[in-house]
Amino acid sequence: MRIAVVDDSETFRAYLQGLLAGRGELSAFDTAGDCLAALADPAQPPVDLVLMDLIMPVMDGLEATRRIKANPATADIPVIMVTVSDDDASLSEAFAAGAMDYIQKPPRKPELLARVDSALRLKAAIDARKAREREIKAEKEYIAAILEYSHDGIAVAGPDSRFTFVSPGMERIFGLPADTYTTADRWLDIVFPDRAARDDLADIVAHRPAPGHVWRRLYPFADKNGQRRACQIHFSTMPSGDLIINIQDMTLFEKQKEDLVKKHNRHQKDLDAAAEIQQSLLPRRFTMSDSLRFAWEFVPCDNIGGDIFNVFPLGPHHVGLYMLDVSGHGVASSLVAHSVYNFMHYQRSTLVDRTGGAIDVVPPETVLSRLNDEFPFTKFQKFFTIFYMTIDLRDGRARYGNAGHPAPWHIPARGPMAELPTRGPIIGLADLPPVPPGELLLASGDKLLAISDGLADSRDAKGESFGEERIAAIAAAQAREPVDVLVAALRRAADDFRQAAPPRDDLSLLGVEFIRPKA
Amino acid sequence: MQVTCEEMDTALVVRLSGEIIMDAVTECRAEVERLALASAAPAVVVDLSAVAFMDSSGVGFLIGLRRLCQDHDKTLSLANPTPAIKKLLAMLRLTDYFAAPQPGPARS
Numbered sequence: 032m033r034i035a036v037v038d039d040s041e042t043f044r045a046y047l048q049g050l051l052a053g054r055g056e057l058s059a060f061d062t063a064g065d066c067l068a069a070l071a072d073p074a075q076p077p078v079d080l081v082l083m084d085l086i087m088p089v090m091d092g093l094e095a096t097r098r099i100k101a102n103p104a105t106a107d108i109p110v111i112m113v114t115v116s117d118d119d120a121s122l123s124e125a126f127a128a129g130a131m132d133y134i135q136k137p138p139r140k141p142e143l144l145a146r147v148d149s150a151l152r153l154k155a156a157i158d159a160r161k162a163r164e165r166e167i168k169a170e171k172e173y174i175a176a177i178l179e180y181s182h183d184g185i186a187v188a189g190p191d192s193r194f195t196f197v198s199p200g201m202e203r204i205f206g207l208p209a210d211t212y213t214t215a216d217r218w219l220d221i222v223f224p225d226r227a228a229r230d231d232l233a234d235i236v237a238h239r240p241a242p243g244h245v246w247r248r249l250y251p252f253a254d255k256n257g258q259r260r261a262c263q264i265h266f267s268t269m270p271s272g273d274l275i276i277n278i279q280d281m282t283l284f285e286k287q288k289e290d291l292v293k294k295h296n297r298h299q300k301d302l303d304a305a306a307e308i309q310q311s312l313l314p315r316r317f318t319m320s321d322s323l324r325f326a327w328e329f330v331p332c333d334n335i336g337g338d339i340f341n342v343f344p345l346g347p348h349h350v351g352l353y354m355l356d357v358s359g360h361g362v363a364s365s366l367v368a369h370s371v372y373n374f375m376h377y378q379r380s381t382l383v384d385r386t387g388g389a390i391d392v393v394p395p396e397t398v399l400s401r402l403n404d405e406f407p408f409t410k411f412q413k414f415f416t417i418f419y420m421t422i423d424l425r426d427g428r429a430r431y432g433n434a435g436h437p438a439p440w441h442i443p444a445r446g447p448m449a450e451l452p453t454r455g456p457i458i459g460l461a462d463l464p465p466v467p468p469g470e471l472l473l474a475s476g477d478k479l480l481a482i483s484d485g486l487a488d489s490r491d492a493k494g495e496s497f498g499e500e501r502i503a504a505i506a507a508a509q510a511r512e513p514v515d516v517l518v519a520a521l522r523r524a525a526d527d528f529r530q531a532a533p534p535r536d537d538l539s540l541l542g543v544e545f546i547r548p549k550a
Numbered sequence: 551m552q553v554t555c556e557e558m559d560t561a562l563v564v565r566l567s568g569e570i571i572m573d574a575v576t577e578c579r580a581e582v583e584r585l586a587l588a589s590a591a592p593a594v595v596v597d598l599s600a601v602a603f604m605d606s607s608g609v610g611f612l613i614g615l616r617r618l619c620q621d622h623d624k625t626l627s628l629a630n631p632t633p634a635i636k637k638l639l640a641m642l643r644l645t646d647y648f649a650a651p652q653p654g655p656a657r658s
Contacts, residue, residue, distance in 0.1 A: 079598035359572055412614055414606075416642065435642040456643035460613065463647060484641075488605070535571075536605065 032151050033081040037066045037095065037115070039087045043136070047113075050140050054147055057078070063095030070105045078108055079154045080147065083130070085114035085121065093128045100129030107157050109150040111373070113138065132385055163329035172461075177496035179202075187269075188215040192236055195273060204262060204280045206255035222252045231266075234507060239268045249281060261285040294514035305365050312372055314342045317346045321550075322424040323350055325543040326515035328522035336537030337364030337415065338483050343377040346390040348425050348549065351382060354436065354481045354541050355417035367411050374405060375419075395419045395432035396468040402458050403465075412464060418481050424549040427473035432466045434458045437484050440503075442510045442517075444476030448503075473545040476515050480506055485538035486521070491528050501528075555585050558584075562589035563629075570608030578620050579611060583618055586626075594619050598629035602639060611646065625651045631644035 033056040038044045044059045051057060058078065060066040066083075069075045081099065086090040092112060099105045111132040112125040125133055131153070133497050177284040178185060184201035186194055190491075197209040204220050212218035223229040228250040240246045254260050261284075263324045265277040313329055315505040335401050337357025345351040355371055357364040374381055381401055393401075398419055408414050416440055421432035433439075435457035438450035455466030473479075482502060489497040505524050509517040518540050525538060551574030556563045568574065582632060585593045596612065598604075612648065619626040627650040631639065639645045 049551065356606065358610040360607070361572070407614055409612075409617070413610055414613060416606075435644075437641060447624075454641075454643060456647070519642070 032056070032152075032154070033076055034147065035060060035066055035069070035078045035081045036518065037063055037081060037087070037092070039063075040084075040085040045082070046137075047143075047505050049142055051147065053143065054144065055151070063090040063092065063395055066097055067095060068301065070099065070108070071102070079158075080150050081108055081110045082113050082134075082147075085112055085116065085125065088214045093124055094385040096125070096128040096130050107154070107161070109154055111146060113526050121304060124469050127307060174374045175385070182280070184276075186215075186218070186276045186278070188274045190237060190272050194218070201278065204278055205252070215274070222254075223250060223376075224253050227250050228252070233375045236274060239272075239274050240266055242268045242270055244268075248535050249285075252523070288292045289315060302335050302362065305362050306331050309335065309365050309368065311340065312339060312341070312369070316339070320424070322344055322546055322548065323422070323543060324514060324546060325352070325541065326518040327542070328518050328538075330525065330534055330538040332360055332485070332536050332538075333533040334361055334367050337361040337368045337413075338485065338537035338539040339368040339372050340481070340539050341372070341375070342541070342543065345377055345392050345421060346383055348423055348542075350422045350424060351377060351392075351419070352481070352541065352543060353417055353419040354439075354483060354539055355415050356436065356485075356537070356539075357415040357491075358413050361538060363411065364413060365538070367406070367413050371402065371406065371415065371417075374402065380525075385508035392421050394468060395421060395430050396466050397453075398430040399434050399458065399466045403461065406458055407461060408459035414457045416484075418456050419480070422473065422545065426548055427475070427477070427545050428471050429471040429479075431469045431471065433469065436468045437482055437487065439479055439481040440506055441471060442478040442480060444474055444505060448507060463501075478510075478517065478542060478544045481539075481541045482519065482521075483537060483539040485534055486525055486540065489525055489529055489538065492532070497525060497528050514542040518542040551575070553585070554580055557589055557591065560591055561593040561595045562591045563595045563597055565597040565600065567602075569602055570604040570611065572605065572607035575607050575611040579614075583615065586615060586619060586624070587622060592624055593651075594624055594626045595629050596626065596636055597629045598632065601632060601635060604635050609638070609642060609644070611613055613644075616648070627651065630647065 034051060034054060035058045036044055036047050037060045038047070039061050040362040041061065048057055048059060054074065058069065060069065066081065068286055070078055083092040083096055096110045099108060099110060109130060110130045111134055112130045113134050113136055115122065115136045117135050122133055131150060131158060134143060134146060171318055173465030178198040181198065181200050182203065184204045185198040187196040189195045192215040194213060194215065199209065202209050207221065210219060216233070219229050219232050231248070232250065234248060244267070247263065249261060249263050251259060251261050260280065262281040263279045263281045267275045269275060309331065310329065314327065327340065337360060340354035342350065342352040353375060355368065357367045381398060382393055384393055399417065402417065416435035418431065418433045418436040420429055422429045431451060433451065435454070438452070438454060440448050441451055443446040451469060451471065453467050456463040487497055487499045488500060502521065505521055506517065509520045551566055551568045554565045562585065564585060608609050616626040628648040639648060
């Protein structure tokens, strides 16, 4: 710390400096004017204590002390008067001028040091208190700035619902000057025209969450122009019982959410429409002829899949049937499925050759090869699996091609059921070997069951798959039943297994039964 | 689906895990394709040992990736398929299509 010694006697200044050696830095002045100038000069080191001579020419110690005390920048510096006179009048004057202490010349060293130390301790305490005050002031300003510039509105309501604090953010959110509402009730009346919201808020203001708990809710409100907006409010209670209300404007967020829901609904409507179209393409449920009957079940996945199947007459003596599953699901897969459906229409030359007046049924492996040319993977970035079969109703001779589809089951009228063994690769990749031809002779009462992989891949709530073994077991148990009973049993088992949850992929079941050769 | 990647001298090994289904494919396709093309290795090996389930979207994704590699003079093969995926690839008759390329005659 620094001590200033002011005395017009050079000898006395030197004497004091000698006594004060080791008590900190010393500055010596021979006039009060020089001392005042130095104290006022920010470039000079700050002084913590002044030892002031009382009687000096030009300006005496009393006047100098008065001036030090009158200047707020120096008023905290303690002044000790050092003088020869010790009469009551001089003492009174010195204390009246603002001196904190008084030492008689010539000072005795222990007394001087004790008084100087005491003054310096006082100055240090004053400095520390002032520094803390500055810190507190800065903190307060900082918190005020946070509240001023925070986008959130913050209000504090006392136990009587009167607002003890309202941040400027409230004005930004609700568009009304903060002093529009002095109580929480008044605020509720003005900005929450919605009856339910107002009642709910009034209830919270009245009951308040327990300290440590936060309640958060979304409320509609009206701004100053009556526009509907939305805010989210956090309620918490201070230990004192005051309710802190923290408000965020959620209008934009809510609007975006609303738009998203609208978009989603539109999208869902499109999906539903696409699913309806997909289902409209499925075969009608009827028995085709005395020679053949069929049954099917179809469970679409919740966001439309790429399964399609059909059974149709092919020329005068044949029936064609196929089941296909386009990779992926969604609108793109279903559009590809529709496209294949059109390509596979029974009146098209894809399936029958009408040359020279004859109607020749195109062998399935040739049809699949045509599909492979027509639907390369690169066209839609999709592949599909398809099982296609033609049945000659006159003798039950069936020919088929299976491009990567789960093997259909042949369930003979007599003997054990078996998977159709011949199978080739999926449709869409030109550089794979062609689908080999398969053949089968259907006897009266034989059945065929084609299933898309959606059934085996179905999962129950625990994540377990339905599996092929389960399909085989149910089919075997129902093997002697009519085809519609067989197919319905599988559908029921699948529905029970999923417990009403929609399947992850389309689920298609198609069964045909060769009743007897066509006369 | 999670994707991790290890660059070896001769091959980039892309390890997929979780379920390779439509949503996962939509999310990760671009990243895997970028990884495959950024690698200097002439072969891309997709390790499926940690894949719990793959649907047709996943197969379509791998076919697309194989074609992309082919277009950039790289090979793509699948490694360590789980029994379920092995069965799926066998049903689709794609086992050979995704098998590691046999070392052919040395190219000059």
